[in-house]
Amino acid sequence: MSSADRAAFSQEKIVLTIAAAMFVAFSLLLDGFFTAGNIVSLVQNVSILGVLGVGMALTIIGRGIDLSMVANMAISVAWVLFLANGGTPLPLAILCGLAFCLTVGLLNGILIAYLEIPAIFATLAMGTAVYGFGQSMLIEGDVIFVPRTEAWFKAIGGSTIMGIPSPVIWFAAIGAAVAALLGFTRPGRFIFGMGDNPLAARITGVPMRPMMVAQYVASSLIAFAAGVFTATLVDSMNTRVAASTLIYDVILVAVIGGIGLSGGKGGVRNVVVGTLLIGTLLNGMTIMDVPYTVQNIVKSLILLVAIVTDSILNPRDEQTSQQGDI
């Protein structure tokens, strides 16, 4: 974090500036952008993406990545709904789903920490396996609806508190919790240490393997939470989301805000910044009626602009990387 703080214009600040500029431009140019209703829906639309981004950030900072998050979220929550629709009491169904998603996280962690499989392959395989297993063994059909009887369950993601939709509040709460974990606790420092220099972390005595397992269990838990918010917000869980490009958007919001894929850099703040940018962009383009395919091009361009600007303003040549040798 200290390195990002030192740079005059870090990627985080560049992205925040782009987001703010875009927000102002949309407010001035687009009818109906700067209205209370639209702002609320803007934030609500991306808050679940943000929650997933926070979980992803946790693994990326520790020099890992969790590509199974979306599949895990879709299948575990769809199974909860499927069980509940089939007559299982909802609390018991939730426990089953929770147990399923935590098992997936645990398996991810064991594959990566103890069998030493690169995180990208382990979680890619796990995501595909979870999707296939869920589709064939656990549930029937693609879209599972939320049971109509349980009002308290629907309130998790479908209510508003003082005009603020609950997913936004959940995003804030989960973001704050993870930020506190990263910044103010021992495991948080260990995650940064492992991401910065795994060899040094090991020699220094960081419990590497338990920490890695804990990371993937945590990202699974966050994925489950995000799934519950999604299902209760839109009254259903579409398992086809596991085969969509959502997982890339999750990585996008983490990386665009300045969390380096090489690990050890960034924090929840970067995810929030990335999420705001993507939210503003998508909302503005939707109002302008830009086709979905073109939206993808714009998203990718913004990511490239942010990364290129960062590498121009904060060069990582031998001047900065070898400062110790001058």
Next chain:
Amino acid sequence: MTALIETRSISKAYRGVPAVNQVSFTLERGEIHALLGENGAGKSTLTKMMAGVVQPTGGELLVDGRAVTYANPAEALRDGIVMVFQETSLVPSMTVAQNLYLGDESFFNRLRGLYIAAQQFLQSLNFNVDPWATVATLGAAKKQMVEIARAVRQNARVIIFDEPTASLTPEEKHHFFALIRRLTARGVSIVFISHALEEALQISDRITILRDGEHVSTDLAANFSRERIIREMVGRDLTGALYSRSRARLPGKPALDVRNLSMGQAVRNNSFTVYSGQVTGVFGLIGSGRTETAKIVAGILKRDFFHGGEVRIGADPVRYRVPRAAILDGVCYVTEDRKLEGFFETMSIAENLQMGELTARSHSGFVLRMAEMQTLADEWRNRLAIRSGDADARVIELSGGNQQKVVIAKSLVQKPSVIIFDEPTRGVDVGAIAEIHALINRLADDGLAVMVISSYLPEILNLSDRILVSQRGRIVEEFSPETATQENIMYAAVH
């Protein structure tokens, strides 16, 4: 006759901080010129400016009396100036011949012709390297020969070496010196940066000393003595602190007992004991299994599963699977390669030390105490005289000596009872060497069992209360400081 390279009041500043300040330097044709100075004195930066790797922010660079500005190393190469870095720039998976001609191949590349040309060229230099050998299979010395051959093939008139002998054994060093002598006979000029003062005195024609980015002196090597070099490098007299030996401490209880330890070909049936309250020095050439032995003890590597031998800490046999287990038992290993596995480069000094504290056996609790982190950092910065602007300075920005101090402090924070230093002063400037040696002595006085691994004989002789000599995977000799001389230690290490 004009000098081959001349710098006139050349300067380089990084973000306003001068690394080289108005240095004037000349390189004559066919001479070997050593550049000496502490880490951070500006040696690397000065040579990098000559080779076009970095661009000066002030002053003039003249080659053959003509002012030049190099935008990149390729432009310097056109004038025959090549820099050979510490990290080799060869492609490991290619053969020697392919590496020699890399970038110059014709479109239809005939391998046979390439090998014949490479063979003839290497023979003309009298270099004994097989052009068919894959670079990855070569030792450090042979790799260096290939690098030199490549530079010569590119019509280099000036070859700049940055610590060329750091990874060579004494035998290879002699060979290397003979090689560069042969090059100067062909009219090539050599600039070399080194920390080894004896080498500079032995091989170079002239010596230039830099301190804090400024030129101190340039003179014929014959006019220098090691005392004069040290004095001019650090600006104060350190000779006493560096080379006097305190009287030997008596052994306390055995703290670490290694019996018949084995790991593949690297460690073979190794046995020795380290006692608390004294410094046990382990001397050996690179590849003699010293580092591997230490890493097995500290749980970083694993010994053979069958007939792997035994490690006892105090009286208890232990088999650590991870370094954490060793640290919880009070066994710490301070690495020889601080950049690779020593410190956390994006973190500040305080955060690095905090990592040590969080992993210490005494630590409990979940939530961090930020105020304690600051006190801890201030305390250790004072105790080890870590020089930096503040405790928030990132470790990567410090000089080698200060980085090493941070790595040592990170281990000391863990309050070990057995501490193993592996090459504690490699790439560390002379001033910091004295401070680190004083610290190691203090630790032994405080009752810790200290083991120091080094391939630098004066260091071993200066620090050790007992001297063990390692050769081909095992300890072969033990000396007391009274009986040890450079000659008999070296004899034991190579025979």
